[in-house]
Amino acid sequence: MPVNLPRTFFGFSPQADAKRPAFGLADVAIGLGVLTLLYVASRVGAQSFVRFNPPEIIPAVSLDPRNLPDYAARSTLRMFIALILSTLFTFVYGYAAARSRRAERVLVPLLDILQSIPVLGFLSVTVTAFIALFRGSLLGLEAASVFAIFTGQAWNMTFSLYQSLRSLPSELDEMATLYRLSKWERFTRLELPASAIGLVWNGMMSFGGGWFFLAASEAISVLNRQYTLPGIGSYVAAAVAARDLRALGWAIVTMVILILLIDQFFWKPLVTIADRYKLELSAGEERQSWLVDLWRSASLPQHAERLTQPVLRRVDAMLAKATAVKAKPQRRAPSKTGDRVYNVSLILITAGLLIAAVRFVLAEVGIGEVGHAALLGLLTGGRVIVLLVFSTLVWTPVGVAIGFSPKLARVSQPIVQILASFPANFLFPFATLGFIMLGISLNWGSMLLMALGAQWYLLFNVIGGAQSIPNDLREMAASIGLRRGREWKALIGPGIFGSWVTGAITASGGAWNASIVSELVSWGNTTLRANGLGAYISEATGKGDWPRIVLGVGLMSIFVVGLNRLVWRPLYDLAETKYRLG
């Protein structure tokens, strides 16, 4: 047997019967690729982490497009560091939530809330904290930016891992217990592979969303001060300040190239590999990635693997031994009194925190301000609803048309995915310029800005929904002569409802978050402002007005959580029970 180490995540194990080709073109390509990657990473890393700057000297961003590759690389590095951190967080948090009953009761609701909190509202808090932490160094800003991206990525991924772990087939779990797999073996052979697909897809989506936070966090004004971190996001901010349309164009081109490159070199291969870890035993069509094919056809990786395999195997066996299950791992039934004490202390802590927050806000700004902010929240909420309605009206027919035509879907789905990961705030300046020239109030315009990012979630979920309507049902509709309107009412509408709800939930969450950067925009020295909770938070952040930051962010969280509970959850349940296909 040539291969006995189970497939792990360290690399692509070659097939057991794979031939060993001679050193070929593929190896040249792989070798050059690895060297390039190492060079770029070390160069960029050195720049970010070695050059120390006191915070008084803000690094300048040059608008020369020749600097763009450098800026792009630095932004990309931030994204990947955040991704690594998110992954680590996911494993610790998701694992704890899935494995401990008591931890689960705190961690899962907390995650639900964290997911609903407008991350951008917290930028001010984190930036100040991190600057204080890394006094006199650029690292503070770097950390704050990475943290902002992290908060945009981590929650989704954690939920995905938690759900995968909780929905492991019970017989597999029993098998692992009965055959006494050690904790390490259980993790690498069962749990990690079983959650791989969900994790990779969620990571990919969250990574796409992360660009938005990157762009927002690289150039930020906090506590009456402008902080800039060299990167593609701050390049855009500088271009806006200088009213330089050409530079903006370059930034957008760079961004598109960057997204494409990362997709081809990172996510596509990862998705292809993860595809192998399907829990269903049915043989299906395999995903393809040219990079994975290249890697598999090259001999260099195989040589490397042959060299590393004995070491890896030894490490594997060592970890397995170290984490072996003890003789009697059976859990005792948790004591009832212990549970009660735990519950009561949970309630007390939660209540204490809530009271402290309310007292702080009331003491500092008064009840009138709360009412004012709540009204602004209603305004922003109204915008979110209007944009959802409009996006639905526009994109549902388009999505259904794409979903019903396999040819159209093949062409357009990658495009839609790219559009969804493209940070909408790169397009804000153009829209802002348009508003200024046409004299459109941002009260209306901000809806367009919010929609720029949010609408794509609706579109590609509707495409997916339309694709999942069985052909039989469509043929039935055609054969009994359902006309367009009737067909929509009887088949298409109910058929895509579930996907639409999923898309709308994501879009609504994204729109609330985007309101913080959409209700207050500028072009050069001209600043447009809309009445809304987003602008309220944005202004409070700029001024460092703590009570108003807490009030605004808290209210927005309440709005988001409330909408989720009162509107989206029931709709989702309805979709799951009544409008389920198959």
Added chain:
Amino acid sequence: MEQNSSLLIAEHVAKSFPLPAGGEQTVLEEVTLNIAQGEVVALLGRSGSGKSTLLRILAGLIQPSSGRVLVNGAPLEGPNSQVAMVFQSFALLPWLTVQENAELGLFARGEAKEICEKEATVALSMVGLEGFEGAYPKELSGGMRQRVGFARAFVMKPDVLMMDEPFSALDVLTAENLRGEISDLWERNAFPAKSILIVTHNIEEAVLLADRIVVLGANPGCVRGEVRVEMPRPRDKKAARFISLVDYIYTVMTNPQAPVAALPAKEPSSRFPMLPHARVGGISGLLEIVNDRGGREDLPKLAESLRLEVDDLLPAVDASAMLRFAEVVQGDVVITDAGKEFATAGVHRSHEIFKEQLLANVPFVTTVIEALSQKKNGRIGKDFLLDILDEHFSASEAERQFETLVDWGRYAQLFEYDANDERLYAAEAEISESTLDG
């Protein structure tokens, strides 16, 4: 094989779960069981008899609420290291090769790589999988996947090899084939375990494989008695003794009160008789077939000609008996006059007959009708009924009872159920509603 020492003993083992409405649901009560060296024991029971629960208690995967398990005389704590299990759904890891799957248990035991490899190769060749070592489970057919499951258990060389309905996820021919090979291994004394404990609801399978069949009763699960199968191996399915034993067990299993092998039967604690999970379509289908075959048919034959497992067939038989459409006599289904009429009636008339039998024989339906008539608006919520059912059944069983009740009541046109607002309507009230809606 010599039968002497006890490998595995369950002593007064019971298991209960808390019910949502308070109180407890007893899944298994007071089971004492002994697995001796060199024997094949089958746990035979219908769904709800707690047979899988009992197996998992013996495997140390579930802790009993009371009683204890002894392994080679010592009380069991945690997973039982002296057993290996073959699972109904195979429980293979799709991302590991056949070889890696088979090695898994040994590897976890910390054996050297060479030993794992060698043992797995031996076990795989025992189940006829030479040459498939590098394949992935998804490339294999269902039968071959379960062979990997067997090989994984074989390499452990356990005292007791446990099988949890190992053939029920396979198609009939494949199951037959694999069952034959396993019993062949046992008969040749080549089986890599000292004893076998198999859970099944397939009567023929139990008679074919076991030395001893432990018949479990349902709600709550308990041992009703055991049947010794004293027939030479390999057993001939067409032999008269084989057929009469299968018939006998069918009779036992369709009559919860019947004594098993002269052991006194327990009085079923059924203040609240459980509705068998049979759809009206299934009941009338069964009755039509029995009627076509002269009004009387052998249950095993019926199961075989319909290609149905007992668990699928028996609910329809039970429901027919409950509604007095048929009765079970010595392993045969015998149709009653009402059953004959029901089987041959036109659509409209069959609804009426069903209604008559339902009202006459199922008191709970009468209770529901009364509750409906007492309500001013003529409707009651699902929750209300579930609350009642929850006192007698587990949460999931209460749901199934409710579903069956709705199915029967709808067919009898006694009441209607609106799944959207989860309410039962008296039938007349529903008609006006539906005309409004439509």
